[in-house]
Amino acid sequence: xxxxxxxxxxQIRWFELALTGLGSCVILFVVAPLISMVLATSxxxxxxxxxxxxxxxxxxxxxxxxxxATAVSALVGVPxxxxxxxxxxxGRSILLAIIDLPIIIPHSAAGIAxxxxxxxxxxxxxxxxxxxxxxVAGISVAMAFVSLPFLVNAARQAFISVPVxxxxxARTLGASPSYTFFTISLPLAWRGVLSGMILMWARxxxxxxxxxxxxxxPMTTPVMVFQRFxxxxxxxxxxxxxxxxxxxxxxxxxxxxxxxxKNGKSTNA
Amino acid sequence: MLELQSISKSLGSFAxxxxxxxxxxxxxxxxxxxxxxxKSVLIxxxxxxxxxxxxxxxxxxKDMTLEQPETRGFAVVYQDYSLFPHLTVxxxxxxxxxAAGCDSTKIKAPLNALAEMLQIEELLSRKPAxxxxxxxxxxxxxxxxxxxPKLLLLDxxxxxxxxxxxxxxxxxxxxxxxxxNISVLHVTHDPExxxxxxxxxxxxxxxxxxxxxxxxxxxxxxxxxxxAAFLGTKNVLHVTKAQEGVCSICExxxxxxxxxxxxxxxxxxxxxxxLSTSPFDSSARNQFKCQVVxxxxxxxxxxxxxxxxxxxxxALITYASFNKLRIEVGTEVYATFKSSAIHCF
Numbered sequence: 001x002x003x004x005x006x007x008x009x010x011q012i013r014w015f016e017l018a019l020t021g022l023g024s025c026v027i028l029f030v031v032a033p034l035i036s037m038v039l040a041t042s043x044x045x046x047x048x049x050x051x052x053x054x055x056x057x058x059x060x061x062x063x064x065x066x067x068x069a070t071a072v073s074a075l076v077g078v079p080x081x082x083x084x085x086x087x088x089x090x091g092r093s094i095l096l097a098i099i100d101l102p103i104i105i106p107h108s109a110a111g112i113a114x115x116x117x118x119x120x121x122x123x124x125x126x127x128x129x130x131x132x133x134x135x136v137a138g139i140s141v142a143m144a145f146v147s148l149p150f151l152v153n154a155a156r157q158a159f160i161s162v163p164v165x166x167x168x169x170a171r172t173l174g175a176s177p178s179y180t181f182f183t184i185s186l187p188l189a190w191r192g193v194l195s196g197m198i199l200m201w202a203r204x205x206x207x208x209x210x211x212x213x214x215x216x217x218p219m220t221t222p223v224m225v226f227q228r229f230x231x232x233x234x235x236x237x238x239x240x241x242x243x244x245x246x247x248x249x250x251x252x253x254x255x256x257x258x259x260x261x262k263n264g265k266s267t268n269a
Numbered sequence: 270m271l272e273l274q275s276i277s278k279s280l281g282s283f284a285x286x287x288x289x290x291x292x293x294x295x296x297x298x299x300x301x302x303x304x305x306x307x308k309s310v311l312i313x314x315x316x317x318x319x320x321x322x323x324x325x326x327x328x329x330x331k332d333m334t335l336e337q338p339e340t341r342g343f344a345v346v347y348q349d350y351s352l353f354p355h356l357t358v359x360x361x362x363x364x365x366x367x368a369a370g371c372d373s374t375k376i377k378a379p380l381n382a383l384a385e386m387l388q389i390e391e392l393l394s395r396k397p398a399x400x401x402x403x404x405x406x407x408x409x410x411x412x413x414x415x416x417x418p419k420l421l422l423l424d425x426x427x428x429x430x431x432x433x434x435x436x437x438x439x440x441x442x443x444x445x446x447x448x449x450n451i452s453v454l455h456v457t458h459d460p461e462x463x464x465x466x467x468x469x470x471x472x473x474x475x476x477x478x479x480x481x482x483x484x485x486x487x488x489x490x491x492x493x494x495x496x497a498a499f500l501g502t503k504n505v506l507h508v509t510k511a512q513e514g515v516c517s518i519c520e521x522x523x524x525x526x527x528x529x530x531x532x533x534x535x536x537x538x539x540x541x542x543x544l545s546t547s548p549f550d551s552s553a554r555n556q557f558k559c560q561v562v563x564x565x566x567x568x569x570x571x572x573x574x575x576x577x578x579x580x581x582x583x584a585l586i587t588y589a590s591f592n593k594l595r596i597e598v599g600t601e602v603y604a605t606f607k608s609s610a611i612h613c614f
Contacts (some may be wrong), residue, residue: 038275165349166351168313168316169353171337172318173344173413173416174340174365174416176339176370
């Protein structure tokens with residue numbers, strides 16, 4: 001350990017030392033609240049929360065609504081990502097900025113904006129006789145709106161990293177653009193696309209601001225954590241939060257493992 | 270027959286204009302030029318991957334300029350092989366047939382024939398990343414040939430390979446061209462490669478076509494000094510004053526039978542210069558006393574750089590005559606060459 005921070009002639013490398021020190025502060029800042037929360041929650045509290053049908057129901061709802069949002073978004077978002085990665089056209093940079101909009105606007109404001117499109121009083125609401133407020137579909141829409149940029153951006157990067165030349169060769173061998181996409185571009189980009197989907201799913205699960213405006217009930221877990229904190233106090237909210245975090249973290253570790261090229265057969269060798 | 274009519278293209282700071290050429294059926298056509306003149310761009314224009322700003326591409330008089338790459342039937346092989354990394358060698362080679370909707374029974378025979386021809390039968394189940402450069406290039410070639418292209422476009426196909434593999438693959442390219450009677454457009458910067466492979470060589474300099482000729486004619490009669498210089502020809506010299514039969518070059522008068530007042534450059538072929546340690550009588554009209562400046566051993570010959578006053582010359586001699594002459598740097602020699610062996614520009 002000592003050697004890393006010293007030159008061969010024994011001088012201390014201050015810059016490296018400073019980088020490490022500052023970096024450690026950042027890591028600590030992220031990890032400390034999480035660990036402290038987990039440590040403060042007894043195993044009994046946790047099993048109690050896990051046995052609570054209401055909690056389990058809300059976790060199930062959250063995971064499924066976010067998964068649904070991700071799946072539907074992938075169907076429309078991946079082709080868009082490919083288009084943005086490959087084609088140069090007028091207004092492309094404006095489209096890129098629009099994709100990033102949901103990241104920068106406050107999520108409660110995003111929820112209000114969505115209400116005007118899918119709420120009871122909206123055009124769609126009047127057309128259907130009811131809006132999507134208070135429905136699982138509405139929750140999915142709110143989750144999709146705020147998390148879509150993560151999917152599109154990751155998928156776009158993944159397509160950019162596929163050499164255009166490979167697609168060109170496929171074309172000269174007689175493959176149509178769509179055949180080329182499904183046999184060359186997508187298979188070579190799928191790890192990046194998948195990790196974009198994981199990121200989107202995670203972001204969807206954690207969404208609170210937009211979701212609570214579209215649907216207080218049925219209750220997603222982030223909303224439930226807020227409600228329990230308001231109604232019963234910290235310790236009740238904490239066990240639910242810890243349970244959700246544990247489930248999410250274990251799911252993401254598994255999925256990250258699957259989508260990491262080092263753990264499977266390398267596709268880009 | 271492929272015909273390019275006045276193709277023009279600008280890409281950023283790069284521009285080429287008015288490129289026209291013809292490639293006959295079954296012809297091995299080499300496009301020779303230094304890097305950056307647009308040879309690869311031209312390949313991609315022919316393949317349909319880049320749209321030309323102007324001009325037409327015709328195949329057997331049919332205009333292909335607006336055809337999509339997949340319907341042209343021109344297959345490309347690149348310098349970096351560009352095999353599909355996620356597919357096995359077998360899947361790579363058969364890709365074009367699968368794209369055309371062929372079922373597996375129709376794929377087997379051509380796959381086996383090509384694998385045998387290019388000696389890659391052992392590799393079929395492997396992934397591209399596990400192959401050597403030469404093996405990858407054979408696979409890339411098989412992948413292009415299986416679709417029975419009308420025209421094979423080769424973009425510096427041998428440049429990334431080591432010398433032995435390069436020489437072996439050269440022979441195979443020629444064999445493929447002959448046995449399958451397929452037209453080939455081969456892009457390279459290597460004059461020797463062009464010389465060995467081509468039926469026709471097209472020299473491209475400064476994004477312009479400078480000369481199209483069979484190899485023997487090209488190396489015997491380069492159209493201008495720049496072409497000669499690019500071909501690696503030595504002794505291309507500037508003429509300061511020319512008249513019928515005599516040129517003034519580097520303050521020496523040299524007899525050149527084909528010279529007239531318009532001659533601006535001459536090319537004295539290095540192999541036409543005889544070296545001797547003493548003057549001798551000869552029908553050759555040019556004889557100069559020189560000093561040896563440098564001796565470069567080549568494969569089977571030695572390149573001897575000599576200078577007579579301000580006139581620099583390079584002579585090619587065999588090892589046998591080198592041993593007989595016993596020359597070294599600083600030795601005085603006589604250079605003799607015929608006035609009829611000098612090429613004028």
